[in-house]
Amino acid sequence: MGDISQQLAEQVKQAAETGTALAITGGGSKPFLGRGLRGQPLSLAEHTGIVSYEPVELVMTARAGTRLADIDAVLAENNQRLAFEPPRFGDTDTIGGTLAANLSGPGRPWQGSVRDHVLGLRLINGRGEHLKFGGQVMKNVAGYDASRLQAGALGTLGVITEVSLKVLPLPAMEQTLVQPMAQQQAIDTMNQLAGQPKPLSAACWYDGHLYLRLSGAATAVEATAKRWVADSGGEMNVLEDGEAFWRDLRDQRLSFFSGSEPLWRFSVNPTAALEELGERTLIDWGGAQRWSRQDESLSVMAERAARAGGQVSLFCHGDRSGEVMHPQPSPLRTIQKRLKAAFDPNGIFNPGHLYSWL
Amino acid sequence: MSVANSHETDTPRPIDGRTDFPPVYRASLADRFRRFLSPDSVITDDETIRPYECDGLSMYCEMPQMVLLPETVEQVQQIMRICHAEEVPVVARGAGTGLSAGAMPHAGGIVLSLARFNRILSIDPQARSARLQPGVRNLAISEAAARHGLYYGPDPSSQIACTIGGNVAENSGGVHCLKYGLTVHNLLSVEVVTAEGERVTIGSDGYDSCGMDLLALMTGSEGLLGIVTEVQVKLLPKPEVAQVVMAGFDTVQAAGAAVAGIIGHGIIPGGLEMMDGFAIQAAEDFAHAGYPTDAAALLLCEVDGTEEEVHDHIHQAESLFRALGATSVRTSGSEEERALLWKGRKSAFPAVGRISPDYYCMDGTIPRSQLAHVLTEMQRLSDHYGLRVANVFHAGDGNLHPLILFDANVEGEFERTEAFGGDILNLCVAVGGSITGEHGVGMEKIRQMPNQFGNLEVSQFHAIKQAFDTLGILNPGKGVPTLRQCQEYRAIGPLRQPDVAQAGEAHHG
Numbered sequence: 001m002g003d004i005s006q007q008l009a010e011q012v013k014q015a016a017e018t019g020t021a022l023a024i025t026g027g028g029s030k031p032f033l034g035r036g037l038r039g040q041p042l043s044l045a046e047h048t049g050i051v052s053y054e055p056v057e058l059v060m061t062a063r064a065g066t067r068l069a070d071i072d073a074v075l076a077e078n079n080q081r082l083a084f085e086p087p088r089f090g091d092t093d094t095i096g097g098t099l100a101a102n103l104s105g106p107g108r109p110w111q112g113s114v115r116d117h118v119l120g121l122r123l124i125n126g127r128g129e130h131l132k133f134g135g136q137v138m139k140n141v142a143g144y145d146a147s148r149l150q151a152g153a154l155g156t157l158g159v160i161t162e163v164s165l166k167v168l169p170l171p172a173m174e175q176t177l178v179q180p181m182a183q184q185q186a187i188d189t190m191n192q193l194a195g196q197p198k199p200l201s202a203a204c205w206y207d208g209h210l211y212l213r214l215s216g217a218a219t220a221v222e223a224t225a226k227r228w229v230a231d232s233g234g235e236m237n238v239l240e241d242g243e244a245f246w247r248d249l250r251d252q253r254l255s256f257f258s259g260s261e262p263l264w265r266f267s268v269n270p271t272a273a274l275e276e277l278g279e280r281t282l283i284d285w286g287g288a289q290r291w292s293r294q295d296e297s298l299s300v301m302a303e304r305a306a307r308a309g310g311q312v313s314l315f316c317h318g319d320r321s322g323e324v325m326h327p328q329p330s331p332l333r334t335i336q337k338r339l340k341a342a343f344d345p346n347g348i349f350n351p352g353h354l355y356s357w358l
Numbered sequence: 359m360s361v362a363n364s365h366e367t368d369t370p371r372p373i374d375g376r377t378d379f380p381p382v383y384r385a386s387l388a389d390r391f392r393r394f395l396s397p398d399s400v401i402t403d404d405e406t407i408r409p410y411e412c413d414g415l416s417m418y419c420e421m422p423q424m425v426l427l428p429e430t431v432e433q434v435q436q437i438m439r440i441c442h443a444e445e446v447p448v449v450a451r452g453a454g455t456g457l458s459a460g461a462m463p464h465a466g467g468i469v470l471s472l473a474r475f476n477r478i479l480s481i482d483p484q485a486r487s488a489r490l491q492p493g494v495r496n497l498a499i500s501e502a503a504a505r506h507g508l509y510y511g512p513d514p515s516s517q518i519a520c521t522i523g524g525n526v527a528e529n530s531g532g533v534h535c536l537k538y539g540l541t542v543h544n545l546l547s548v549e550v551v552t553a554e555g556e557r558v559t560i561g562s563d564g565y566d567s568c569g570m571d572l573l574a575l576m577t578g579s580e581g582l583l584g585i586v587t588e589v590q591v592k593l594l595p596k597p598e599v600a601q602v603v604m605a606g607f608d609t610v611q612a613a614g615a616a617v618a619g620i621i622g623h624g625i626i627p628g629g630l631e632m633m634d635g636f637a638i639q640a641a642e643d644f645a646h647a648g649y650p651t652d653a654a655a656l657l658l659c660e661v662d663g664t665e666e667e668v669h670d671h672i673h674q675a676e677s678l679f680r681a682l683g684a685t686s687v688r689t690s691g692s693e694e695e696r697a698l699l700w701k702g703r704k705s706a707f708p709a710v711g712r713i714s715p716d717y718y719c720m721d722g723t724i725p726r727s728q729l730a731h732v733l734t735e736m737q738r739l740s741d742h743y744g745l746r747v748a749n750v751f752h753a754g755d756g757n758l759h760p761l762i763l764f765d766a767n768v769e770g771e772f773e774r775t776e777a778f779g780g781d782i783l784n785l786c787v788a789v790g791g792s793i794t795g796e797h798g799v800g801m802e803k804i805r806q807m808p809n810q811f812g813n814l815e816v817s818q819f820h821a822i823k824q825a826f827d828t829l830g831i832l833n834p835g836k837g838v839p840t841l842r843q844c845q846e847y848r849a850i851g852p853l854r855q856p857d858v859a860q861a862g863e864a865h866h867g
Binding site for chain 2: 054056058059079108109112115116125135137138140142143148150152153169172192195196197198199217218220223266270271272285288311326328329330331336338339342354355
């Protein structure tokens with residue numbers, strides 16, 4: 001546990017002077033993301049520790065290299081959790097890496113994403129300046145939201161050193177329901193149920209089955225489960241070890257995710273049919289996130305995503321030398337290049353990691 | 359009263375906000391706009407411009423060169439191309455209900471009103487989303503969604519009048535933020551016309567986009583990064599039931615402990631509001647909601663969800679409040695009673711307005727644990743300045759709205775009010791909070807920004823702005839102070855201690 005931010009800032013300053021590319025790493029749990037890292041490693045693995053945690057304020061501040069497992073353990077003591085359910089791709093996932101990659105679990109449509117829970121952060125920019133944005137309060141609209149901007153930037157704007165997050169109470173009860181169902185019917189059902197004021201907290205279609213999770217007060221969860229099971233005419237059942245299913249889905253440990261065929265992530269309109277993705281599809285986020293395994297070009301996939309009102313990325317495997325993220329329209333490309341220059345004038349942070357042109 | 363723009367010498371760009379603009383030739387510029395805008399869309403006479411001279415913070419006003427009221431996105435693009443080419447400042451405006459002078463015009467520029475973009479483009483009940491033009495009123499979204507059993511979450515108190523475009527610009531909140539989030543949490547995409555006049559969509563129908571989160575950056579950027587021309591929002595299913603528990607307490611500390619107790623108990627209320635004794639009295643006199651006027655602090659705790667959940671949580675909240683020393687506890691038994699209990703809170707501003715010629719609403723946020731300290735300190739400042747203050751507080755998310763009572767007709771009283779307000783905001787920063795939770799910095803809080811941010815952060819903000827607006831024509835002078843201003847304001851120092859005798863004299867004079 002320690003604060004090595006000064007040392008990190010020094011390393012950045014030196015790299016800026018010599019024009020050396022830096023490859024920012026945390027726990028090294030997600031080396032498959034993006035277009036690969038090149039440059040001198042800048043590791044945050046030793047920059048760890050929970051700086052402050054006020055359970056009653058629902059706020060935790062942790063250094064970026066702090067492992068999710070350590071955060072979980074401290075939160076659990078107070079019956080709290082990170083409600084965006086960050087995925088674990090190993091034992092070493094860090095909070096900084098989770099934010100940089102903008103990764104959130106099955107509850108995302110209901111509980112929000114990692115960026116939704118970010119209240120503030122500290123960041124070393126490309127000049128080696130250690131900056132502080134946002135804060136530790138729920139509402140703060142002073143200055144631009146440079147904190148949430150980092151979500152999905154894959155470290156191209158700076159070195160996140162500290163993150164302040166909103167934390168939430170653990171739900172009193174969770175229950176999982178499962179029902180055999182065809183894909184299109186599952187999409188319809190997920191969206192229809194999500195429109196009801198019931199404690200739905202996750203909805204997934206996998207391997208010919210619809211999975212639903214209910215979270216909240218015990219009475220509300222039980223009453224809803226009972227009603228939905230009855231409405232299904234006996235087709236729907238309570239899944240005993242539901243928690244394990246959602247954990248395996250979150251951490252990509254279901255058999256769907258094994259193997260080395262390209263894994264595509266679609267973020268689309270939750271009601272989109274997206275029939276062209278075929279049966280090798282896993283639907284999460286109540287329809288808004290689709291995982292697909294197939295050998296296809298980014299441009300074809302991007303067209304499909306656009307028709308479904310969203311975007312696609314080649315999450316892992318496949319050709320990672322070309323672009324792996326949804327193409328950006330020209331004005332946004334210009335703005336992002338300029339933003340990159342605004343934070344990192346010498347272009348030293350994770351060059352080419354997110355896009356070849358960034 | 360007008361606030362002078364510091365147009366004089368300043369640190370040059372690119373690391374700073376722009377303050378120098380070429381002179382505007384009003385007649386010839388207006389002619390260029392009239393080539394593609396209808397005659398009634400180009401307003402140049404002072405009398406018609408006058409209503410645009412300020413937003414909801416009327417103490418700050420300025421007359422622009424002209425007001426434009428385009429009707430199509432293409433027209434907005436053309437306006438921006440001309441303003442970009444001629445380096446004319448552009449201040450976008452929705453309903454003008456903002457409370458930080460964010461829509462105060464620039465003397466050398468144009469006001470770009472989006473009032474005519476007032477159509478709900480589509481509602482998709484299945485996907486639970488709505489596409490809106492930026493001039494659609496906040497409440498109109500929920501009204502239109504109601505027939506599908508849906509509503510739009512953020513509900514700023516100006517929701518009858520304020521527009522969704524303005525909500526995006528300010529990242530507006532409301533009383534339900536702790537559970538349902540701010541504007542930033544309820545957006546899917548925005549369409550923006552850039553400073554150069556390009557039209558681009560940020561975000562999508564899906565929840566996450568590739569690359570850096572520009573949607574979050576745009577939200578709350580106060581019209582400094584682009585002109586929002588379309589907004590797609592998420593809609594939520596209307597909760598089955600909502601009930602409110604009202605609890606009175608002898609001390610603010612006890613009420614603060616009750617707030618901590620509820621959250622510590624694992625309940626996230628839909629709304630959790632606190633009022634101090636002065637605000638309780640004013641609201642009760644106005645709304646006759648049956649508030650306990652002898653209480654020093656009042657909590658309104660609303661729980662929403664399924665019938666079973668609300669039943670459980672209301673019961674737990676009642677017991678908790680009693681155990682934590684509530685002097686009175688009352689739970690709404692009907693929708694009418696719930697509306698009545700809220701009426702007092704919702705009318706707190708006009709209620710205070712009735713007992714004072716003028717009031718000034720502040721908007722700081724603090725960690726909840728600092729509440730008692732902040733209120734004590736605020737009382738000290740109140741005595742110090744000789745100005746009364748009533749407090750309403752979004753207790754769930756730590757957002758304070760102190761209302762300072764003053765009389766603008768008393769010489770120097772507004773200046774003293776501003777100084778008092780500035781001290782409150784600096785106090786919020788000192789305890790780890792922020793100078794603004796939902797009203798924005800605008801022109802109003804420029805002076806307090808240097809107390810919350812250092813020069814490095816301020817410079818980074820200017821660099822962000824430049825990435826979107828290379829010439830600095832969008833809402834110049836707002837949101838982020840120049841480095842020179844930072845230096846000046848810091849020299850005055852946080853928590854200024856005014857001469858008490860002088861303050862008292864002005865008050866009685």
